[in-house]
Amino acid sequence: MPRFYPHIYLHVPFCGRRCSYCDFSIAVRRIVPVDRYVENLLRELRSRGEKFSTNVQSIYFGGGTPSKLGGEGVAAILRGLRAIAGSDGMSAPIPEVTVEANPEDISIDLVRAWRGAGVNRVSLGVQSFDPGVLSWMHRGHSPEMSEAAVRTIREGGIDAISLDLIFAIPDQVGSSRLTSDLDRAVALEPSHLSVYGLTVEPRTPLGRWNARGAVEEAPEDRYAEEFLLAHDRLAAAGYEHYEVSSYARPGHRALHNAAYWSGAPYLGLGPSAHGFDGRVRRWNTEAYTEWTSQVEQGIDPLAGEETIGSDERLAEEVYLGLRTIDGLVIRPEDTTTIGPWIGAGWGRQAGDRLVLTPQGWLRIDALAAALTSVRSRS
Ligand code: SF4
Structure with missing residues (x-):
């Protein structure tokens, strides 16, 4: 039965090369097969028979590196989505259309083409302003290229710009430059920042360096110190720390990500894309070549699905509620568990909700597990 989705995620797998820390599903290509990919993405949508809500709230081009699609690739996908939606879908203006981009891909012509196609937000993979760390x-970019990209995106008419930064870089790479990274990011006046701690994933170059002892993950105390440093500096610069890793100027919270955190339905298309219809979570075949072959043969590229049962729903409700500053509605059975957290400075009560502090977010997994356990027993 077709569902009506208010949010759409499109996975664009192409990258010029693999970053040392990245374990995303990507396809390294020197020349990106834009036309074939666009055709297959739309073919997947048509063959699955999914429908959009009449008032789609967000479209998110994630990756991979969606900016490798160029202006025409992104425009062709948006035209195709509108054509498939027909008169009953996507009729209203879409509040948020985001493209993830790497700084080296940005040009004024590209941004103008995106703007003309309806893109109104760019999420830029800056990661660091330190040339040694970037290398x-x-x-594939320098700090100066990131700064120039922000100026070009604005000049091209897109004002909603999010910057990604990474902290907790291993000691072996040199002393932490986080303070200067934050200052240079703030100086660019982005409307949004996503600040992530580096994690060592086994199936990555970093994972291999770690396995042979050449590099070690930053210790927990430095991770915590830098997480709190980012909070303090960005809050002082007027950014609201509204989710564990997300900061926004007033009125600039990410609509698309909020859909994930609130349990709203979203459609996922493309290799490895996940989707959720409100009851069932599904995910696509990961490898680009396999996804391409399945879609071209008219096969649904479904790799797996699970119906969210009451236990999973409870655990998700707690975890998702705790990860944003909107907080979690407190139930009577929570009181004895959360009292000591509030006393320790890990959370505060705001009306009928529990809102974690940054110190609480550093312990979110343990706190969510404890609260889920309490709720599941009552
Ligand atoms: S550009 Fe992004 S998706 Fe591609 S390898 Fe680097 S981190 Fe991964």
């Missing part, structure tokens, strides 16, 4: 990460 260690295998990034």
